[in-house]
Amino acid sequence: MPTFEQLRKEVWEANLGIYRAGLVTMHSGNASGIDRGLGRVVIKPSGMDYEKLKPSDLAVTDLEGRKLSGRWNPSVDLPHHLFIYRHRPDIGGVVHTHSNYATSFALLGRPIPAYLTAIADEFGMEIPCAPYTDNIADHIGEAILQAMGKAPAVLLAHHGAFAFGPTPRAAVKAAVMLEDVAKTCHLACLLGRPKPLPPEEVRKWYDRYHTTYGQAKKR
Numbered sequence: 001m002p003t004f005e006q007l008r009k010e011v012w013e014a015n016l017g018i019y020r021a022g023l024v025t026m027h028s029g030n031a032s033g034i035d036r037g038l039g040r041v042v043i044k045p046s047g048m049d050y051e052k053l054k055p056s057d058l059a060v061t062d063l064e065g066r067k068l069s070g071r072w073n074p075s076v077d078l079p080h081h082l083f084i085y086r087h088r089p090d091i092g093g094v095v096h097t098h099s100n101y102a103t104s105f106a107l108l109g110r111p112i113p114a115y116l117t118a119i120a121d122e123f124g125m126e127i128p129c130a131p132y133t134d135n136i137a138d139h140i141g142e143a144i145l146q147a148m149g150k151a152p153a154v155l156l157a158h159h160g161a162f163a164f165g166p167t168p169r170a171a172v173k174a175a176v177m178l179e180d181v182a183k184t185c186h187l188a189c190l191l192g193r194p195k196p197l198p199p200e201e202v203r204k205w206y207d208r209y210h211t212t213y214g215q216a217k218k219r
Contacts, residue, residue, distance in 0.1 A: 004040065007033050007168075011042040012055040014095065014168035019050035021176050023099040026050075029160070030075040031095045033168040034085050039063055043081060045072030083141025084164065088148075093168030095175040098160035101182035105129065106155040113196040115185050120197055120205035121213075122177045123151040132157035153178045 002010070014031035018024050027050065032043035042058050059074035061067050065082055067074065075081075081094045097103075105112050105127075112127040114120050119127065130147035133139070136156075144154045144162050152174040153163040163175035188194045197205075 001037070004035050004038060007035050008042050008055050008058055008060075010168045011044075011058055011093075012053065014093065014172045015044050015050060015053055017169075017172045018095055018097055018175055021172075021179075023095075023097040023175055023179055024050065029095075029097040030077055030081075031093070031168055031172065032075075032078075032081045033093045034063075034091075036089070036092070040068060041078075041082065041085060043074050043078055045070070046075050048072060077140075080141040080144065080162075084144060084162075087141075087145055088164070090166065091164045092166045093164065093171035095163045095168070095171040096160065097163075097175055097179070099175070099179040099182070101186045102153075102155060102161040102178050103159075104186055105182060106157055106160060109157040111155065112182060112185055113194075114202045115188070115194045115196055116181055117197070117201075117205045118177070118184075119181050120202040121209035122174065122181075123153065124202065124206035125149050125151050126196070127151050127153050127155060127178065127181075129155040129157055132159070 011033040027047050030044040032041055034041045039062055041061050045057055045059050059070040059072055061074055065078055077096050084094055109129055111129045114126050128147040130143040147154050152165055155161050161178055163171050163178055165171035165174055
């Protein structure tokens with residue numbers, strides 16, 4: 001099990017990761033992580049530029065949103081992160097971005113179907129889009145949870161994207177993969193009307209990716 005200081009470093013690296021990958025600009029977006037043993041959440045401070053961010057700048061709260069340590073106030077998106085953590089104990093990291101290509105689908109209120117084997121690999125289904133409602137500002141976490149399937153990402157209509165994982169690092173991977181496939185799908189839709197993969201093909205690629213892809217861990 002990682003220590004709390006290791007989690008803080010991983011959350012800091014996750015925030016730098018989404019910035020360096022071009023998924024966020026200036027101080028928009030955020031990444032967080034949770035230590036479930038301690039009941040503590042680490043998240044980017046509100047309104048702080050990524051290139052100035054240090055591990056010690058990260059805000060630490062409990063699962064009710066009470067600040068426990070840190071000089072700066074936590075992100076205004078903290079309530080949405082907390083809602084997800086409280087209702088999905090399998091999630092250990094959350095990333096929120098307004099990355100261009102993924103958000104272009106969100107702006108249209110459109111999910112991203114499993115057009116690509118890369119979508120099948122990472123997401124295992126279409127990437128859902130949670131609808132926009134009049135009171136969405138206070139219920140983003142709830143809307144995300146309702147739209148969430150097994151895919152580690154959800155688009156939020158008229159807003160942006162959220163990605164998740166068992167760790168902050170895994171959530172960053174999902175966010176990067178989301179933007180990559182969204183760009184390809186966006187470009188393809190300019191040229192024609194792509195067709196989704198058949199469900200059995202999606203299952204085949206997902207199972208392969210999650211069972212035999214990569215290197216086996218050394219014992």
